[in-house]
Amino acid sequence: MKQPTSNNRTVLYLRVSTKRQADKANNLPEQQEQCHTFCKREGLETITEFVDPGESARSADRPEFQRMLAFCRSNNIGYLVVQKLDRFARNVAEQAREIGELWARYGIKVRSVYEKIDETPTGKLLANISGCYGQYFSDHLSEQQAIRSRSAVERGLWP
Numbered sequence: 001m002k003q004p005t006s007n008n009r010t011v012l013y014l015r016v017s018t019k020r021q022a023d024k025a026n027n028l029p030e031q032q033e034q035c036h037t038f039c040k041r042e043g044l045e046t047i048t049e050f051v052d053p054g055e056s057a058r059s060a061d062r063p064e065f066q067r068m069l070a071f072c073r074s075n076n077i078g079y080l081v082v083q084k085l086d087r088f089a090r091n092v093a094e095q096a097r098e099i100g101e102l103w104a105r106y107g108i109k110v111r112s113v114y115e116k117i118d119e120t121p122t123g124k125l126l127a128n129i130s131g132c133y134g135q136y137f138s139d140h141l142s143e144q145q146a147i148r149s150r151s152a153v154e155r156g157l158w159p
Helices: 017-025 027-042 063-074 092-105 120-156
Strands: 009-016 045-053 081-082 110-113
Touching: 009 027, 009 063, 027 045, 027 081, 063 092, 092 110, 092 120, 110 120
Parallel strands: 009 045, 009 081, 081 110
Antiparallel strands: none
């Protein structure tokens, strides 16, 4: 197991769920700006960024997410920064597994601009609560979309 370091080399991960969100002027640039501002405030050096424009976080099977994980595992990185944890994952089990592995095996600390997470018991609790909420939001939205689509079909409309 690699021991945690005081390494300030940082990777950013940015994501939006749909191509339409990716095409909006503010979504990805706003995430990017907030992450850079956070890094500057915390004294972290941004090495590179990985961007998934239009990828759901319900699964870790996202092209840039997988490239980012591989990069982190094979380079001397101290931090991974996201705007919000739901940019990283909307599946609490995958979130916990990936964050846990990055920390335990590679000494990489995951940080969020919005959530005060870290490796303390309280920080881990906050990450898990945020992860549960992100998964709930995604699951609930899918359920509501299915209800709306069914209702449209029942009324003879195209969903």
